[in-house]
Amino acid sequence: MKKLIVSIVFSTLCFASWNASAEDKPIDPAAGKTLYETYCFMCHDRGLSHAPRPGEKGDWAKLLPLGEDTLYTSIIDGPNHMYSKGISPIWSEWQLKSMIRYLTSTVTDASTQAQIGSASEADKAQHLRLMHGRKLYEQACFKCHNYGDLGAPQLGNAEAWAARKDKGIDTLVKTVIDGKAHMYAHGGSNSLSTEEFKMMTEYMLSTLEEGWVSPQQNGQ
Incomplete structure (x- = not known):
């Protein structure tokens, strides 16, 4: 039994050493x-x-x-x-x-x-938030918001968002959590946190910026 334990510990240490050396490589x-x-x-x-x-x-x-x-x-x-x-x-x-x-x-x-790497730390962090927000959006919200179904403000549609975007991110997130019109509370996604809904909302608002191209136009 002692030999087995020693063998396992030795193998673990060897693997850890190999892994560390691999990560230390240029x-x-x-x-x-x-x-x-x-x-x-x-x-x-x-x-x-x-x-x-x-x-x-x-x-x-x-x-x-x-x-x-x-x-x-x-x-x-x-x-x-x-x-x-x-x-x-x-x-x-x-x-x-x-x-x-x-x-x-x-x-x-x-x-x-x-x-390479010239962006500010704030811009780098915001990029990651928007990318994660998009991933969550495509899991939970795309069915209605991609096409503007049932009155959902369509992604990238400035006119549909005109009366909404100036309310502020916190107000928009609260609307999602409370539910509105045909949208269930939490957008029907009860597993997501308030912060995750905030990231999704930030992503949706980012599609109003100049140069954004809709997923449909790109065959996505």
Whole structure:
């Protein structure tokens, strides 16, 4: 029994040591390229559901300033239509950041490297909130709000939101929680917290900004 316990402890320590040493390795874009071509190319090469494509600077213009750490956190959560980590067996921070480094290297050179991570911490945090808000929206609210069914203010429709957006985020969130007209209390999603409804509402309001394109127009 003692031998078994010693063996398990030793194996655990060895694994922990290996894992730590792996994470301590320098980020490697060459390894990231191999991982990308194994797990991620099917969506990103074709830009499916807004997946940023390698080599396409326009796809990365708003992402580069967010920096690798923010993009890494976003991948873990699963931005937009991508599941967490793209449902790939890639779990290591080193692997994911190596892949991010490879992808950003396809759209940057010496003169544009300074763009990476140049956004403010507030903008980085807000990006993550909006991405998570969109994910929650697409789980709970899209059936009515994508199309403006049953009087729901349609996503991206400035006219539908004109009388609502100036009420403030807290008032809008309270309306969702209380329920209104054909909308059930909590939007019919009782498992979500007030903060999660706030993130969803922030995402919906963000679609009123110039340059937003609806999911329908993008075939999403």
